[in-house]
Structure formats: C-alpha cells, structure tokens
Amino acid sequence: MPNILILTSVVGGGHVFRDIAIAIELKKLLPPGYEFIFVSGDNAFQMLSNEGLKVEKIEGVSFPTNLGTIDFLKFYLILLRSEFIQSFQLRKLIKKYKPALIILDEFFFLTDYCKTWKIPVVFMCDFIGVPRSPFLHNPFRSSLEAFFDWLLFAHLPKKADKWIYIGDPDHILRKEWRSRINSKNILAVEPITKLQYTEPPSRQTARLELGFKNDETVLTVTVGCSGIGEYLFKAVNEAVPQLQQSINKLRVEFICGYGIEPEDLDFILQRGVNVHGYVKNIEAFYAASDVLVIQSGITTATECLMIGTPMVAVPITGHWEQEHTAKYLKKKAGTLIINGEDISSNVMADAIKRLVKTRLKKESYFKGNGHNIAAKAIADILFQTSDD
Template sequence: MGNRNIIIASSGTGGHIYPGIALAEEFKNKGYNPIFFISNNTASIKILKNSGFEYIEFNVSGMPGGISFLFITFLVKMKFSFFKALIKIVKLDPLAVIGTGGYIAVPVLFAAKILHKKTFIHEQNAIPGKANILLNKITDKTFISFQSSEKYFKKKNTILSNYPVRKNILSVSKEKILRELKFENGIFTVLVFGGSLGAVKLNEVACETLLKLSFKNRIQVLHITGSGNYIKIQEKIGDNPDYRVFEYMHDIGAAYAASDVVVCRSGAGSVFELKALDKPAVLVPYLYAADNHQYWNAKEIEKDGKVIIIEEKNLAKESLSNAIYALKENIKSNTAESIIKFPRKLVFEEIIKCMKS
C-alpha cells in the first residue's frame, strides 16, 4: 500500500481540533494514517488522548498583541516549531498536510510547502483567523464552512465544503443515554456547555435560571461546566436529582441526544453540530473571540428559526428563561425525518481528490 500518512495540524481548544478528528476518522476509514501535530496545551492533549489518534506535541502559543517580551517568545517558539516540523515531515513523508486552525498550522504548513507537499487548510468560522488568511496565500486549497468567509480568501483556490461534523454525534440513541443518566424520557431536558474551557458567566446564569425554572415546571438539566467551574456549579445544585453536572464529556453526541434545547457558545463546531442535528439552541457568543467571529457564526444559522442569540452583555436570568421558553413552545412534535443533515460536500473527499491530482 505504501506510505499513507496524512498530517493534521491543529491547536487551541476543541473548536479547531474536533474538525481535525472528524477528518482523521474519515481518512482512517479509507486506509490512510492520520497523525496530529498539536500545541502542547492541556486542552489539546486531553482531546487527542481521548481520540486515540497519534499526535506529536509542539511548543506553540497564541500570538500576543503588541511588541513585547511575550511577542519575542512567540516568534522564537514559531522558529523552533518550524524546524521541528521540517524534520518530522521529512521522516513521515506525508501525502498531504492539513491545517484546521491555530498558530501551530503556520510553521507546519510553511515547512510542508518548502518540502513540496500537498497543503490544505480548513476554516471553520464565518470570519477567518489571521493564521488561515496568511496560509491561504501558500496552500493548494482552502476549505471554508460558510459562504460568507469566501471574500477573505483568494477565490481560485477556495472551496465551500461546510464543516466536517463527527459522525458519532449523529448516531446516539436518546433513550439509551437518558437511561444512563437516570433521566426520564418525556421530561423537557436542557443541555448547557461553554466549550472546552467553560465560561464563568454563562455557567452561573444558566445554573441560576434553570434551578428557578425547575421550581415552576419539572425539567432535567445536563450541565458541562469545564474544569474551572465544576465545583462551584456542583455546590449550587446540591443533591437535585434532575440536575447532572459534568466537568467534561468527550462524547458530546450523547449530551446532544439527551437534550431538547441547548444553551452554549457559538464556535463553528457547535453551530454546525446543532444544525446537523436540527437542535433548538440559545447561543451566547464569546465576547472576546477574535473579530467577534462567534457572533457572526451564530447569525449565519439564526435564520433557520431554531436559534436565539443572546449577547453576553445581555445575558441574565430573565433573558435566558424567556429564550428557553420560546424554544420550548416552538419544538415540533415530530422531527425524526429531518434530524440528520449531512453537508453537501465532505472535506475529506475533496482533499483526497486534490491529493491525487
């Protein structure tokens, strides 16, 4: 069969890594050997360890603003990562190198280009990151999730491919996961999560709101807090049997399946997963996301009618409870036929086509 290695460069939190994992699963199913190049932060390592895929760590961090000692450190790390990537790419001799986001992609894709490897990037967000705007100038193809982000790239090498949603998210039995959670079927259930690292205000307001709502009508809550908020939220809910708190859930598909309504951030991954599952949601964009891209991600699917956006500055118990009630009232009694919506063009198929050209 020969060498079937494909390198996927990704760093940061789940928003960049999970689409890489979705691609890796498809490549593996087709007989390829995906290998991740990741930054050595805790979130990246934890996600990759759970995925079971091979990975190599790089000492790379996000770019600080302004000229400072931290900026010089950032440049030094990028330089060393570039030379490490050169050595590893020569050794692995991959068929292609794919960047799915984060600054690790910059030294890795530049090294791959120098070594005349096929290079690709995938941009998840409506407003692309600076790293991908730069890399678009040197890579063979750029894959985008939203049509609106095309204007930021060279049109000739840009392909609208949508977002590579992990298949296991689309195939979870609701009844099975409710039994495992010791939840009752038929009781209105809300899922809350704030991303890989959690979100302090979102966690606290959601918890207070849902505890108050549960006094009026029985509801069940599945709350994924992130590492920094777990203890505080657990203390707030006490021994409430209808409120389950988790620090982290690797199988987010199970959490989606259990829920009727979701309250979460609007990273590209969450947005496309909600869209694929046809799941009603209250989206609270992360206020400090680069170029406010989470807000624009949310706006892209707001027109579907199943999403209510609450900006963080407006997030309060009243606004959140009103949004949850509005979505509850609009839930259709039978959505079984429309629940799975696969992208019209899968990224991995386009990459394989480009690799062979």
C-alpha cells in the first residue's frame, strides 16, 4: 500500500485544516489504496488526532512570547533547533512507512533530507519572502533573515518537486516578492481553510446549533491554537462591564484553543462570559457572532473574511507575519486593527462598540478552489513518478 507522509507545521492551527483539505481532495484523484499519515507536534498533533486521522508525533516548538509580543530572532533559532531534531524523527518514519511522497507544510530544512532518500517532496508555505532588518542595526539577525529568504525563494524551489504558495497575492508583502510566484516550480493557489470542506452554517442555523438566542449580541474572542493570547482574553473580560452598559443582552464567548487551559486563566470571568477550550465547530461561532476579536493568524483571518462577520484584529507585536496580515485585512476589508502592545480594556471596549452594529457586506474574495489546484499538482507528481 503506497503511503504519503504529510508533515503539518507545529506552529499554529491553520496548517492542520488546509492540509486536511488538500488530503481529502488528493484522495479523490489517486487510485484506491493510498494511505495518508499526518506528522506533527504540540497542539497541531492533538488537533489532527481529534479529527480521527492517523498521525505520528514529532518535536514541537515553544513560542518565546510575552503579553502579545514575540522575539523573532529567538524564534528563528528555535526553528533551526526543532527541525534538526525532527530530521532524526523523520528518518524513523521514512524507514517505517517507506513513503511514495512527502508533503512538507512549512518545514524549511527537511526538503534536502527527503531528497537524499530519493523521495518526491512537496514544500508548502503561506509566505514567499522574509523581511530583513538593517544590517548595521543587527548584523546577526539581518544575516539570519537573509539566509531564510534565500532558502525560501532560491533554494527550496530547486530542491522540491513542487513549491506551493498558499495565499492571496494581495497578501504578499512587497511588489518584487509578488513576481516570485511566477518563478519556475512555484505554484500559487488561493488560501485554503477548513471551509473548503466544511460549509459554514447560516447565522440562524449557527445560533440554533450553539444555543444562542436571536436577540443576544454575541461577541466571540478566539486566539487560535498557538497557546498565545491570554492577555487578549483578559483585556476583553475587563471591558465587559463597560460593554454591558451600552449593549443589551451581551453574550461573550472565549475560545482558548489548545495551549491555553480555560481553568488556568488568571482572572475571574465577568457575568455573561463563557469560556471554551478547543472547539471543532469554530466556523459556527464565527457565523453566529455579531463581532469577532481575533489575532492575525492568516487562516482565522481568511475564514472570517469568507463568513463576513465584523472583526477586530490584534496582531502579536514583533510577529511580522501577523502584523502584515493585519495591514492586509485593513486594506482588503476595512478591518479594525489594534496593536498587541496597545491592548487595554478601554481600547477593546471602544473598538467593540464601534463594530457591534456593523454588518459586513459579504463579498466573494476567494473562489474556494485552492485545495483542488494544490491536490492536482501533487497528484501529477505521483503519476509522473509511477510512469518513470
């Protein structure tokens, strides 16, 4: 039985669902008998397990974060360390499953390793360039960023059998980077989320499913599955008394995901606030809400754009991907942005009150075919390999 290993990034939960969407579509295109084995760590491993998928556990990554900020220099070094350890774990998996193909969702240093085993490999990523700090300001960080950028654009497209950029071209940070998606062996597909294989419910259906009343004003705060975001819950919780003075029948839902245990929150929940851990039907909360407060993970942001609920986006300070995604959201849909370092109860209360009576006009931002195109490209590699 031919096996396909899908290494899902251990950083953030959005990678899980785009990989599942691609796998579902790929299975339709391939002959019967292919088995898909997912490989991940930390919260992503748990999410894949909860979806009932076959998954192997590997080394995870701990975020060096504090109150909505991140030290990306440390994060780069942590990535280097983790992928070094993961290479040894991957070796065992290759011997165990003898895969016909390996898909790497944002594993930057394992492509060459896979090729040494003469295994076809697909690399996927939702960014196509790395911003560089001024060299004189921080020579070490600048050099490290230049190395990552070279690896991402110059090296990996030559080594991988296919390099797939997953995202909106409008989300690419710089004009010169947008030209990269036209380069040889880089395939650009639009954002892929859970909504590609799980149609979101209507507002009325979602409220019925969740037990929300039609006359309630629902505010949902979600921080993904990275384990970062307690500071955001705390600020909104402190804003609730102000909000209740001007918003009748306010209902507040906190969704912690994995990495933040609801019972470990170090503050007392205000009346009207409900807290959840990981929920499998997050799209129902999006659809049922009047306002969403999110961090600026690209998958969460994309799903909110697809559903059309007004949102406040709070990017993690120093996290260049999230900070850029916030700018993208503001330009794309007029999303209200608050920097992570500026969070307070008053700031959050003012932002939420501004949006509570707003309804976004739902627009067709995306065609919804990114998973189809990605799966077709991957299947072609397998067909070509079998012909050879």
